[in-house]
Amino acid sequence: MRETSPTRGAGISDQLLEGILRGSRPHLARAISLVEDGAGEAVRLLSHVYKRRRMASVVGVTGSPGVGKSTIVNGLVGEFRSLGRSVGVIAVDPTSPFSGGAILGDRVRLRTHTTDDMVYWRSLATRGHLGGLSRHTGDVIALMDAYGFDEIVVETVGAGQSEVDIMKYAETVVVVLAPNLGDDVQAIKAGILEIGDVFCLNKADLPGAERTRRDIEMMLNLREESGWRPPIVMTQAHTGEGLSELVNAVNSHREYLVSSGLLEQKARQSHLAILNEYLSLLTVEKVLESAQVDGSLERALKDLSSGNSDPLTCASELVKRHLT
């Protein structure tokens, strides 16, 4: 299946939109790159893409380092494929503040299904942009949705605030845990325990798995009752053990969202997250950019440094000068 490669020039956003809507992989890839680069053409493209969404299911997969998250995502993709569903995967990588790019490109990741036409992997950097935190995740989900994937899986490494934010785009959040990961991890676990709709206790063959399961049960008991009790699925991702149960749990959660009417709330949360990103783009980033150009940013920093002014006063002046 040969595709016309998307080229630069007039009407690039129309061209890309058309390509994406008819399911051309090169057009999708090119569009994602444009969005990542913050290119001007991306803005016009996205304004159309957001009106052409098809309602893919978005699953977020998060968890501490070392729990086998990538293997779980691989397994999930396999299970979705065996159900005949096409899958787009977005892996959000920690960004190098130096290079500005994703540390782990798609190349160095061990991925299966790479020759499957119905699966598409993409790494995204959580850029160290002024005020803009992985803003692109929502846009890339929209692109993959308009392209027509049945399932979109968003995977994040780590458990900082950025991961919590990214999970706002997911209808179902799978938190992957492993037995006995040390004390520090307890904190991480606690931080992400409350965003999980499904818990996946991976490496369930390790000693201490049962104890960790009970710990999770106990923490879940502390959660407010909400009508959905997150199941804990024991997996051994490297053997495939428990993966179909995991997909069943994800599907049950979806059915619950639909039957309870909560799906709408999830969509609202995702729209709010993307709106937030665009508000930041139009305000904070715009102010910083103009203030850099006319030297008022430098003056503000000098005033802060000398103790002549305070951040609130400086920020107010910059907003007044550059936004109103």
Add this chain to the structure above:
Amino acid sequence: MRETSPTRGAGISDQLLEGILRGSRPHLARAISLVEDGAGEAVRLLSHVYKRRRMASVVGVTGSPGVGKSTIVNGLVGEFRSLGRSVGVIAVDPTSPFSGGAILGDRVRLRTHTTDDMVYWRSLATRGHLGGLSRHTGDVIALMDAYGFDEIVVETVGAGQSEVDIMKYAETVVVVLAPNLGDDVQAIKAGILEIGDVFCLNKADLPGAERTRRDIEMMLNLREESGWRPPIVMTQAHTGEGLSELVNAVNSHREYLVSSGLLEQKARQSHLAILNEYLSLLTVEKVLESAQVDGSLERALKDLSSGNSDPLTCASELVKRHLT
């Protein structure tokens, strides 16, 4: 030493400022709580506090979960104390989006030096606030600085974008690593390797330590030459092994910052970070708040949900309506 407890009422910010400047611990504690709560009184207080900074040294300590970061921070505090320096510690915890509070309060952390008058521990939540990401860290550093601590240590769990952002407030960033933490951790390491001024390879008695040290050396070789070659200090924090070398490395980095003139750049970076937080407060958060009040946020979310509009158009309209 009895202190008058700071009370609510008129002039609370003046009262707190006065208390902080004369070194009253209850006033500092109360002020930090006000800032965390986003109380109105905090704004006025902070505008004065930022003009009364004393230039404490700020050390950031970050690293993946399970590497023994808390033990390292404990050890650092002990070393600083043995040099006669007072220390304020800010532990930035992952936040529960449900409770809005820090998961690990000061109480559940195992801390030494808790009865030492010259050491103060404080946990801060990285709140899941709309658009506001651990905004308070910079403010709390300013409070501790005005109070008069010689050293301020900021400790973060995890290695997401939020941690990278928080590290902008530190003059010296210590990245704590441990041998053989699995593949996922390589990504984290890569993400934080580039922000480290000093590397601390903890649990140096574990097998594989030497190999991990060589791996770090190799990755450091890939960094652009900048005049400072980050040292790798091998520690066994639970025995105290290597801790004084760690403090020496931190001090060497400071001397380098001063002699190279880079200290000013670091201060600039920190001022930019705090300015960024305040810009977000005055724009994104303000828009979202007013838009919630007059119903325009709800209308925007409805338009996004129905595909009648796109995020950029919605965000532009909200900014126009509520900021200009």
